[in-house]
Amino acid sequence: MSGTWTLPDDLTLPKLPDDHPGAGAPIPSHWSKCFGCGDDQPAGMAMQFTFGEGLEITGMLDVANRYQGGPGFIHGGILSTAFDEAQGMACMVLRRPVVTGHLQIDFAKPIPLGSVLELRARIDGTVRRKVYTSAEARIVEGPFADPDVVVATSRGLFLTVGAQHFDRAKDFVDGIPRSPHGTSSV
Numbered sequence: 001m002s003g004t005w006t007l008p009d010d011l012t013l014p015k016l017p018d019d020h021p022g023a024g025a026p027i028p029s030h031w032s033k034c035f036g037c038g039d040d041q042p043a044g045m046a047m048q049f050t051f052g053e054g055l056e057i058t059g060m061l062d063v064a065n066r067y068q069g070g071p072g073f074i075h076g077g078i079l080s081t082a083f084d085e086a087q088g089m090a091c092m093v094l095r096r097p098v099v100t101g102h103l104q105i106d107f108a109k110p111i112p113l114g115s116v117l118e119l120r121a122r123i124d125g126t127v128r129r130k131v132y133t134s135a136e137a138r139i140v141e142g143p144f145a146d147p148d149v150v151v152a153t154s155r156g157l158f159l160t161v162g163a164q165h166f167d168r169a170k171d172f173v174d175g176i177p178r179s180p181h182g183t184s185s186v
């Protein structure tokens with residue numbers, strides 16, 4: 001990582017919930033219409049997530065042709081979205097809604113269309129409502145695949161929020177959320 005990112009000294013690590021499903025279990029979409037992970041969002045990225053060891057989670061992204069930025073390579077905003085989603089999903093163990101406050105990405109290597117990206121993300125610690133997260137991406141299939149090479153890294157601050165955060169948007173929601181927090185599965 002070449003960006004600047006300082007973790008506070010008073011971080012605490014959350015405990016996994018007693019009913020945590022364990023490594024390898026799929027993480028359900030937090031909202032079926034989500035651009036990043038929704039299973040009812042044809043325009044979206046349909047990222048798939050599983051719990052990993054401890055606080056880590058893994059997300060997969062097929063780098064589709066429509067994600068093109070410069071000729072042949074992924075658009076940086078799409079990669080940022082993938083990190084946003086992955087680091088947000090890592091917060092799922094808190095069992096409270098979170099939103100992104102700050103996200104910073106280091107784009108280390110170009111990522112070609114047709115590749116499959118694996119993103120590993122985790123909570124590094126929390127302070128009050130602040131949730132500090134980090135993640136790395138690797139190409140694990142397709143062109144330029146090399147699981148030993150980190151192609152991008154991300155650091156992000158998420159904030160836990162109450163239901164009122166999403167209540168303000170209730171007149172603009174596309175679709176029918178299955179919970180007051182706008183989450184589809186939790």
Ligand SMILES: CCCCCCCC/C=C\CCCCCCCC(=O)SCCNC(=O)CCNC(=O)[C@H](O)C(C)(C)COP(=O)(O)OP(=O)(O)OC[C@H]1O[C@@H](n2cnc3c(N)ncnc32)[C@H](O)[C@@H]1OP(=O)(O)O
Pocket residue numbers: 030084085086088089091092095096097098099100101102128129130157159161181183186
């Ligand atoms: C039974 C329930 C079950 C529920 C289950 C849920 C499961 C789902 C869970 C998880 C999956 C999630 C997957 C999502 C993935 C995608 C996420 C996105 O893309 S979200 C869209 C983009 N983000 C926004 O639209 C936010 C817009 N911004 C805001 O709404 C506010 O600015 C907000 C909420 C971020 C903060 O506002 P304030 O008024 O609530 O809080 P203040 O008092 O300003 O800040 C609190 C602390 O945070 C620091 N802070 C806030 N923003 C910061 C920033 N940008 N940089 C650094 N520090 C910041 C402040 O300095 C303060 O720190 P100090 O506690 O005093 O130390």
